Amino acid sequence: MGSEYFDYIRDLLKDRSGLAVSLDKTYLIDTRLLPVARKHGYDTIVDMVKALKIRHNEALVVEIAEAMNTHESLFFRDVEPFELFKNIILPQVLQRRKDTRRMRIWCAACSSGQEPYSLAMLLHEEAHRLSGWNMEIVATDISHSVLARAKEGLFSQFEVQRGLPVQMLVKHFAQEGDYWRISDKIRKAVTFKAFNLLTDPRGLGRFDVVFCRNVLIYFDLETKRKVLDALGGVIAPDGVLFLGSSESTIGLTEQLWPVEAGLGVYKHTGSPPSLAELP
Known part of the structure; x- marks a missing residue:
């Protein structure tokens, strides 16, 4: 993924959820957002970003933000x-x-x-x-x-x-x-x-x-x-x-x-x- 597309995802996540994604976490973008891209008919994450840059899709933006959030939770965590x-x-x-x-x-x-x-x-x-x-x-x-x-x-x-x-x-x-x-x-x-x-x-x-x-x-x-x-x-x-x-x-x-x-x-x-x- 080129820097232009990484920057778009990074800025979207910081703006929507506060999530900070550094370059060493690009593997998370790949593993969590490729299924989202495929679900919406795109072959790659880059194709999905290109489409969003041309035409905003609020539902897709929300789905991207939700997919990147970590939802780890335990009962009585740390006691x-x-x-x-x-x-x-x-x-x-x-x-x-x-x-x-x-x-x-x-x-x-x-x-x-x-x-x-x-x-x-x-x-x-x-x-x-x-x-x-x-x-x-x-x-x-x-x-x-x-x-x-x-x-x-x-x-x-x-x-x-x-x-x-x-x-x-x-x-x-x-x-x-x-x-x-x-x-x-x-x-x-x-x-x-x-x-x-x-x-x-x-x-x-x-x-x-x-x-x-x-x-x-x-x-x-x-x-x-x-x-x-x-x-x-x-x-x-x-x-x-x-x-x-x-x-x-x-x-x-x-x-x-x-x-x-x-x-x-x-x-x-x-x-x-x-x-x-x-x-």
Whole structure:
């Protein structure tokens, strides 16, 4: 693929999803976009790009952007963030939000739903303490196709074997052939919405906890700064942000600073003790 066509794909992806693709990742373009090109009747990716440069096709552009996104997701990924949520954050919420009896959680770039469903299962386990509370989980992703999968709540044997405790599988899933379907109670605890992290999130409202894990690694520095500043604008004053273990806010934004409670957890700079800290 010539530089002219690579540059077109690179700029399209950065503009649509924030994804940064360097020359050493051209193999990803080949493996993920050739099936898209063939589906639309083009012999090569170059032929597809040539056609797009002549005449814009919004549906095809969306399909290209979705095909290039990585949708890796596991139940209870890395374990520690979920233990922190259950053992520290949730008790702090019950104490600090007892007047409003409301908690809002945002799972950004939720992929096929394992992360928000993991949180929903944790909250279900604590149902005896949450009577009368409004616990809202909002899960968003840029990909409409992956959101459709998440809403369906149907997972393969391979997917449920990755991080999901056996007792939760038995309790919250029903087997359907080679697949497992999550219970309606857990599925209905999550609200899925299409959302692009490059756009203003304030329309989603304010959140006590935001999970945006293993997403920033795919962005360039400029996009990371923009996304982090936007996330900071919707996190409650004592709220917390979870990033992936290899991600950080340091050097990217002055709004958010690490919490000592756990790796990959951040709070507003100079704020009172966050929900991830004891007062």
